Amino acid sequence: MSQPIKAKTEIEFYLPPGTILVQKSEWDNLNDAIGRGEWKDFNWFKSKTGITKKEVLDDMILKPFRDELDVENGGFVHYPDCKGDPWKFLKLATENWLETNFNRVYRYRTNERLEVGKIKEESR
Numbered sequence: 001m002s003q004p005i006k007a008k009t010e011i012e013f014y015l016p017p018g019t020i021l022v023q024k025s026e027w028d029n030l031n032d033a034i035g036r037g038e039w040k041d042f043n044w045f046k047s048k049t050g051i052t053k054k055e056v057l058d059d060m061i062l063k064p065f066r067d068e069l070d071v072e073n074g075g076f077v078h079y080p081d082c083k084g085d086p087w088k089f090l091k092l093a094t095e096n097w098l099e100t101n102f103n104r105v106y107r108y109r110t111n112e113r114l115e116v117g118k119i120k121e122e123s124r
Contacts, residue, residue: 035091042087048098064108069097 015021022030042054051057062069062077069077076093080086098105 032092035095038091040089040091040094042089044091045087045089045094048095060105060108065101065105 040048046052046054046057049057049061051060062079066079067073069075071078076090076097078086078088
């Protein structure tokens, strides 16, 4: 039966000028800081969610969760006050909320469809 052999070696390599090595934790912190404080528009929000129709976004996210999203309530989404007033989304907070609340959004949408189906059946 063979036994593993342990050996320590030194490897020398050269980094191109202007290149540095960074700890993974530092790299993650730098990446997080890139989007901190950055505001995005409605087109960005549509591309982030993969939902292109405003009516669907309204029904799934923007209306049912307005109390927690609206900047007026301490959230991170500026809801337009009037025509010409643009939507604004705080990038990192929006991405984090979408990631954390994916199940809630789709559960809400599924439950809403079930309720609409019940209402249609009852009206027949």
